Amino acid sequence: MNFKPNFKTKEELRADQPKYEPVSNYMVNVNDLVTFSPDQTIKEVIDIIIDKKISGAPVLDNRGKLIGMLSEKDCLRIIIDQAPHKLPIASRKVSDYMTADVKTVPPDSDVVSAANQFLHSPMRRMPVVDNGVLKGQISRRDILKAAKNFKVTTW
Numbered sequence: 001m002n003f004k005p006n007f008k009t010k011e012e013l014r015a016d017q018p019k020y021e022p023v024s025n026y027m028v029n030v031n032d033l034v035t036f037s038p039d040q041t042i043k044e045v046i047d048i049i050i051d052k053k054i055s056g057a058p059v060l061d062n063r064g065k066l067i068g069m070l071s072e073k074d075c076l077r078i079i080i081d082q083a084p085h086k087l088p089i090a091s092r093k094v095s096d097y098m099t100a101d102v103k104t105v106p107p108d109s110d111v112v113s114a115a116n117q118f119l120h121s122p123m124r125r126m127p128v129v130d131n132g133v134l135k136g137q138i139s140r141r142d143i144l145k146a147a148k149n150f151k152v153t154t155w
Helices: 010-016 042-052 072-085 111-119 140-147
Strands: 056-060 066-071 125-130 133-139
Touching (some): 056 072, 066 072, 066 125
Antiparallel strands (some): 056 066
């Protein structure tokens, strides 16, 4: 008697996995985002961060391509730079302080993957990028909104 087990294909295994919503359902659309230019002064940007009550924003080049992120934490470095060297804040640019190596997430990435990335990094927000083009931004709080929509499953 020959017994051959019936193994599922990769596609069948994938189909059995729970489906989670894409981050694009919860992201802030690029048209609704505050964005910065690398040539803006750090003083101007600090004023915007304070006035708009945001903790940071994407930095885009003149073609609209994502080239970095600037956060409150990045801006705090101006204090360290100014104190011992007495550098004028007016001459400092966003490009001097932004984080250029930015982790991004594709729009079709699911909210569970994004939550996992947030859990294992100090990031508070991630740009949603498709083929180098900024589509929006997802934050920890946006992912928490998605958690409210999780359905209880029965086994």
